[in-house]
Amino acid sequence: MAKREVKIGLKNDGxxxxxxxxxxxxxxxxxxxxxxxxxxxxxxxxGIRTSGIITETEAYAxxxxxxxxxxxxxxxxxxxxxxxxxxxxxxxxxxxxHSLFNVxxxxxxxxxxxxxxGIQALEGVPAILKRIGKPTYQPNxxxxxxxxxxxxxxxxxxxxxxxxxxxxxxxDRGIQVTKQNIEVSPRIGVDYAAEDALLPYRFLMRxx
DNA sequence: CGGCCGATCCACT
DNA sequence: GTGGATCGGCCGA
Numbered sequence: 538m539a540k541r542e543v544k545i546g547l548k549n550d551g552x553x554x555x556x557x558x559x560x561x562x563x564x565x566x567x568x569x570x571x572x573x574x575x576x577x578x579x580x581x582x583x584g585i586r587t588s589g590i591i592t593e594t595e596a597y598a599x600x601x602x603x604x605x606x607x608x609x610x611x612x613x614x615x616x617x618x619x620x621x622x623x624x625x626x627x628x629x630x631x632x633x634x635h636s637l638f639n640v641x642x643x644x645x646x647x648x649x650x651x652x653x654x655g656i657q658a659l660e661g662v663p664a665i666l667k668r669i670g671k672p673t674y675q676p677n678x679x680x681x682x683x684x685x686x687x688x689x690x691x692x693x694x695x696x697x698x699x700x701x702x703x704x705x706x707x708x709d710r711g712i713q714v715t716k717q718n719i720e721v722s723p724r725i726g727v728d729y730a731a732e733d734a735l736l737p738y739r740f741l742m743r744x745x
Numbered sequence: 746c747g748g749c750c751g752a753t754c755c756a757c758t
Numbered sequence: 759g760t761g762g763a764t765c766g767g768c769c770g771a
Contacts, residue, residue: 633765
């Protein structure tokens, strides 16, 4: 088998297994953030299919989490997406330049989300390289949240997209990630969140 | 309205 | 290690 284009499931896109809605509806956003390591984030933007293995995530635990955009129930036209039922994308503009992609989880009214902070490119590498303007792929080209969106063609206008839909979704391709391969740490860039800044809500996949 | 600032990245020293 | 890029969201007046 030369490529990773292996038929391992039959659902929606006819080739791979999309993570089902129930995956996103679970209560514990921290657990889901851990589960997302090793899953595959796929986009088909303007007919171009690109994907990557998720290697880094951060959980944002809703109204009680001072680091979350939805802290204290803050409901605005931007954060409204987080309050919807899990299984959709929350994408917002950061520093005026970067679109940051999040997975919304939990039931309607519980604004939990997971920031995807890193991937390892899997499919559509030429298209990814074209988007990021590099000649050859290096893992550090997709090891930050802004870089993830740039590589996969995700824009903040995609906020609210259904993850069972045709443009952005996640797949399980059977990549095993054991506890030994997971590193846990506090979240990045949330110093403003007081005591919540130290919560161990960041997960990284150790891979060689 | 006006002003501040962010769940970042990269080039440069 | 530092600073500039760059602009929508948010809050206060």
